[in-house]
Amino acid sequence: MATQPTTTTIQLNPKEDQLKELLLDAARYVDQHQPAAEPVVLRWAGGWVRDKLLGVESHDIDTAINVMTGEAFTSKMCELCEKPETIQKHGITETDIGNLHKIARNPEKSKHLETTTIKLFGYDVDFVNLRKETYAEDSRNPQMEFGTAEEDALRRDATVNALFFNLNTGEVEDFTTGLADMQSKLIRTPLEPFQTFMDDPLRVLRLVRFASRLEFSIDPAAEEVMVDQGVLEALRLKISRERVGVEVEKMLKGNHPRRALQYIDDLGLYHTIFTDPNNPSFPSPNTSNWKFAYNCLDTLRENKAPASIYNMLVRSDEAAYLAWALAAIVPFGPLAQPPHTGKGRPPPPYGTVAAREGIKAPNKLSDLCTAAYNHRAEILSLKKTVTEGAPDINQRDRFGMAIRHWDSRGGHWRLQVLWALLVEAMEVLAGGSDKSHTGSNEDFLQGWYAFLDHLQELDVMEAPSLKRLIDGTQLAKALGVKPGKWMAQALEVCVAWQLRNPEATDPAGAVEEVRSKRDELGIPSS
Structure with a gap:
C-alpha cells in the first residue's frame, strides 16, 4: 500500500500558472485520445520544487508523468498546441513554444533514461516518466521501469530533491522527509546512505554541492558513509571523470565555493577527486594546511574595496571560477616537478595532471595550472624585489616583460599571481596566529598589496595588450x-x-x- 505523502502548497507566478494550465489541458487531451488504465497525472519534480519553497526562481522544470514516456506526452501536447482554440485559450505566441529535443539514454555516462525537453513560456521543461530503478549485483547501471511517485522519490539523491508539485491537486507531495529536512536545513538521503552511494557514487559529490550551495548541513549518518573507503574507491574508479568534473565545476561556480572546498577537505574527498585515477603511483599532496588557502581566497573575495587584491586580480565571472579551480590545486604547489627523462617537452606539473585527469579540466584551465606552477618562483622573486626595495625596483621593462611572458604562456597572468599568493598563504599562514585561519593575516597580505600597488604605479598591469610601435x-x-x-x-x-x-x-x-x-x-x- 502506497504511503500517503506529507503535503503543503506553493504560490505560482502568472507564467508558471499559464504553463500549468496548458499542461493540464494536454493531460486531458491525452486521456481523451489515447486512454490508459489510469488518467495522466503530471508532477513538477526535484530542484524546481526545492527552489520554489526557498523563494528562489528557477527556469528549469522537470515534469514527471505517471503512465507514459516524455516523448509520447510531448508529441500529443504539441499536437494540441497547433489547434487555434488552444492558442487562443492559453494566449500562446509564436515564441512561447520551442522545438522538441530528445536526449537519448547513455548508460555508459550514467544517463539511464531518455528525456524530452522543450521551451515553454520561457521555461526549459523536461518530460520523463516516473520510474523506479533496480541494480544488478555486477553492474552500477540500473534497470529502469515505470514506477510510482513514491518509488521515484526514493531513488533520488537527497530528500530535498525528492519533492513533487502535483499539477492536478496543486499540492507539494513529500514521500520522504524532504519538507522537514528543508526546515532543518539538512541534506539527507531518502534511502540508507551506503546503498544510495554504492548505487551511484557520484551522489557523494552531489550532496556536497547541494549542501554548499544551499548552506545546509549534511546528515551525520550520510557523512559517515561518504568517507567509507569502499564508497570512495567506487567514486574513484566507477564514475566517469567528466561527471566528477561537472559536479566540481558547479560547486566552484556556485555562490559558496569555499564551503564546497571545505566539505571536500573535511570529508577527506580530496585525493579521490584531484588525482590521476589511471596512475596508482600518483602522489597525494599534504592537505593538512589547504584550508588556509581557500579561506584566504574567500576573505579576499569578501573585501569589496575597488583597490582590493581580489578586484585587481579577479576581473570577470570566468576569472572567479578559474580562481577557485586554482585554489583547489594549491596543495600541489610545494610538490617538485615530475621527473623528466629523454627528449621532448617535460611532463606537466602534478597539479595540472590532477586537474586534467581528475576533473577533466579543459585545455584552457590545464594550461593556466601549468603556467601558474612554472611562474610561481619568478612571481615571488619580483615580489621580494619590491618588498625589499631593491635598486632595480623601477625597471619598468623588467616587470612589464615578465607579465607579458606569464600571460603568453597560459593566459590570465593575474590569476597566476593569485595562485602564488594562495600557495604562500597555505605555507605561511599555517604557522601564524590563531586569527590566521581566516586568511586575514595583514602582515602576509601587506607584501602582496605592495607588489600589486607597485605594478600599478609602474603602469604595467596591461602590459600583455601593449600595442607595438613596430611590427x-x-x-x-x-x-x-x-x-x-x-x-x-x-x-x-x-x-x-x-x-x-x-x-x-x-x-x-x-x-x-x-x-x-x-x-x-x-x-x-x-
Whole structure:
C-alpha cells in the first residue's frame, strides 16, 4: 500500500500558472485520445520544487508523468498546441513554444533514461516518466521501469530533491522527509546512505554541492558513509571523470565555493577527486594546511574595496571560477616537478595532471595550472624585489616583460599571481596566529598589496595588450634584411624599449637598440 505523502502548497507566478494550465489541458487531451488504465497525472519534480519553497526562481522544470514516456506526452501536447482554440485559450505566441529535443539514454555516462525537453513560456521543461530503478549485483547501471511517485522519490539523491508539485491537486507531495529536512536545513538521503552511494557514487559529490550551495548541513549518518573507503574507491574508479568534473565545476561556480572546498577537505574527498585515477603511483599532496588557502581566497573575495587584491586580480565571472579551480590545486604547489627523462617537452606539473585527469579540466584551465606552477618562483622573486626595495625596483621593462611572458604562456597572468599568493598563504599562514585561519593575516597580505600597488604605479598591469610601435615586416625593412628566426627575440627587444620609453611614438630608438644587439640576436648583415 502506497504511503500517503506529507503535503503543503506553493504560490505560482502568472507564467508558471499559464504553463500549468496548458499542461493540464494536454493531460486531458491525452486521456481523451489515447486512454490508459489510469488518467495522466503530471508532477513538477526535484530542484524546481526545492527552489520554489526557498523563494528562489528557477527556469528549469522537470515534469514527471505517471503512465507514459516524455516523448509520447510531448508529441500529443504539441499536437494540441497547433489547434487555434488552444492558442487562443492559453494566449500562446509564436515564441512561447520551442522545438522538441530528445536526449537519448547513455548508460555508459550514467544517463539511464531518455528525456524530452522543450521551451515553454520561457521555461526549459523536461518530460520523463516516473520510474523506479533496480541494480544488478555486477553492474552500477540500473534497470529502469515505470514506477510510482513514491518509488521515484526514493531513488533520488537527497530528500530535498525528492519533492513533487502535483499539477492536478496543486499540492507539494513529500514521500520522504524532504519538507522537514528543508526546515532543518539538512541534506539527507531518502534511502540508507551506503546503498544510495554504492548505487551511484557520484551522489557523494552531489550532496556536497547541494549542501554548499544551499548552506545546509549534511546528515551525520550520510557523512559517515561518504568517507567509507569502499564508497570512495567506487567514486574513484566507477564514475566517469567528466561527471566528477561537472559536479566540481558547479560547486566552484556556485555562490559558496569555499564551503564546497571545505566539505571536500573535511570529508577527506580530496585525493579521490584531484588525482590521476589511471596512475596508482600518483602522489597525494599534504592537505593538512589547504584550508588556509581557500579561506584566504574567500576573505579576499569578501573585501569589496575597488583597490582590493581580489578586484585587481579577479576581473570577470570566468576569472572567479578559474580562481577557485586554482585554489583547489594549491596543495600541489610545494610538490617538485615530475621527473623528466629523454627528449621532448617535460611532463606537466602534478597539479595540472590532477586537474586534467581528475576533473577533466579543459585545455584552457590545464594550461593556466601549468603556467601558474612554472611562474610561481619568478612571481615571488619580483615580489621580494619590491618588498625589499631593491635598486632595480623601477625597471619598468623588467616587470612589464615578465607579465607579458606569464600571460603568453597560459593566459590570465593575474590569476597566476593569485595562485602564488594562495600557495604562500597555505605555507605561511599555517604557522601564524590563531586569527590566521581566516586568511586575514595583514602582515602576509601587506607584501602582496605592495607588489600589486607597485605594478600599478609602474603602469604595467596591461602590459600583455601593449600595442607595438613596430611590427616584424617594418623592423626587417628598417634593418635592411629579410625576416628570419631572429625576429621574435628582436621584437621582444623593441617591446622592452617601449616599456622603458612609454611616451615614445617613433620606433627609431627601438630599431637602434636592435641594431646594437645585432650579433647577440643573430641578425645577418644587410
